[in-house]
Amino acid sequence: MLTPAPAAVSSDARAVETASRQFLLSLKKDCHLLVAVSGGGDSIGLLTALDEMRLASGRDDVRLSAATVDHGLRPAAAEEAAWVATFCARRGIAHRTLRWEGEKPGSGLMAAARNARYRLLCDEAGRIGADAIVLAHTMEDQAETLAMRRARNGTALASGMAGRTLIAATSWAVRPFLRIRREAIRDFLEARGLAWIDDPSNDDTRFERVRMRQMVRNRVEALADEAEDAARARVALSLGAAALFAEAVTLHDGLVAEIDAGRLADDHAPARYLLNVLVSALGGLAYGPGGAALDRVSALCSAPHGARMTTGRCLFEKHRHSLFILREARELSEAEVAPGDSAVWDGRFRIENRACEPLHIRPAGAGAESLCDAAGLPRRLARLAGAVRPVLPAVADISAAPFLAPFDRFLPGFDLALANTLAEAFARPAYPDPASAYLR
Known part of the structure; x- marks a missing residue:
């Protein structure tokens, strides 16, 4: 009333x-x-x-x-x-x-x-x-x-x-x-x-x-x-996570993150923050697992070679001094994209269909060709990463771009630097800066 x-x-x-x-x-x-x-x-x-x-x-x-x-x-x-x-x-x-x-x-x-x-x-x-x-x-x-x-x-x-x-x-x-x-x-x-x-x-x-x-x-x-x-602390934590990503993370083909396990142990708070964002981005979920799940991931950094776990739709595997993170090969759906339309597939890729026919999207699956050997991944992980890619026809009017689930829906201002660090690594455009958008 x-x-x-x-x-x-x-x-x-x-x-x-x-x-x-x-x-x-x-x-x-x-x-x-x-x-x-x-x-x-x-x-x-x-x-x-x-x-x-x-x-x-x-x-x-x-x-x-x-x-x-x-x-x-x-x-x-x-x-x-x-x-x-x-x-x-x-x-x-x-x-x-x-x-x-x-x-x-x-x-x-x-x-x-x-x-x-x-x-x-x-x-x-x-x-x-x-x-x-x-x-x-x-x-x-x-x-x-x-x-x-x-x-x-x-x-x-x-x-x-x-x-x-x-x-x-x-x-x-x-x-x-x-x-x-x-x-x-x-x-x-x-x-x-x-x-x-x-x-x-x-x-x-x-x-x-x-x-x-x-x-x-x-x-x-x-x-x-x-x-x-808390906002000031969040900005500092996010900047620390961005610096840690630049120093300790290698992204393979936009599908697998390879992290220096020792660095994660050295920078505890920024490392947890970064892990939460990486799991969200690679798993295609809006939020990372947080809490006890991150505790288990952190503990994996000190685990022996070959130790692994899953959380947040991601597989974590320790190889010598590195921790690898990639999308699990489960709950991978198929989808249709109408002509002239776009859709986010698996929370990880934005698919644009500019063709005149409907587009059917499916995961590559276990029989798919693995990532190239030059990617520097353990062979088993290269095969797993290849299986979780979307299969698309190689034509100019259909494209797939990385969709960063933790930031592409809602990006709070205190995470802008971290988001742009990830955007650059995933070879996608930077997020717009408020200074150029609406400020003097």
Whole structure:
């Protein structure tokens, strides 16, 4: 329902103006922003503040567009999107409603909705030529995220939201309100007599975030401070992992990583971070195994020649002073790619079919020709690596490019250097830098 705005004014509302002004002043000339607006207080406050501060800060060259995602999960969602459209029209801001079409999954609905939301926003940014997507996540969102990730994964790699995240390797999503309290945004709106929409799901304790919100209510600022510390630590860890990759890893044909086992033992924290990313990339899963599985992989570095294990869809094998990692020859599916379409196969390759006929993709299998001897791999591993490649016709209108599962969907800004180190090793283009995308 719509929440009427009382007349009370709080000085905390100035924090909203300050954060918006600082963000706008950081942008390149003629920057075009796509603002994600649900109709809730946070996003209405973000759009309003950016619109007002464009003029107040002398950045009227910055252009705003808005989009509302209708997930089709609540009957009221279409009405709420229409209300946002009217709000935007009154301010002269272009708006579009993006609908998540098709069947919804029976399990993992919230994660699927999140992925759909970001995909739709990314597509819209590309359609209108926006330089960045702007999201209204607040200090409360930051605190809840850090607390949830710690509860799931422990404290070693847990961090909050990144100030910017690259979506689908194309569009940067920026969060300028991560140091702003939700109450300050409401105060900002109330001072202007503006209303917003309260989403009833924000009070539904069936959702993990709502339960966590209640638990961290009195620790928001402390957790937000810890999230900033964790982000700095994550940047340092990621840079250490990138340096370790350059010094200790050889990538064979984009299929097998050969790692100096001694170096992994010497650089424990960066090594675990790097291993997690490599397993994700070579196994084609969005996340590495983490936790106890990484402990077992680390222990394998000190194991005798021939020791092996599997985790994260990868085989790990010790050969003399090296640890080899490659995709296991199991759960390799077949797929069809329609003419003019593209698809990600096995989470590891993006296949482009520019031909006029459907393309059938299958794994090479055990009888396939192994990698060339010059690759420098043990013969057995060369055969295994050859078996997990996709079989494609050798024609110009069909291509396969490496798909880096840990980064090609969502790349938090603190991992950009590591992601580009891997991109270079896998012989694929670098990820776009925010400095050239939307910053001065």
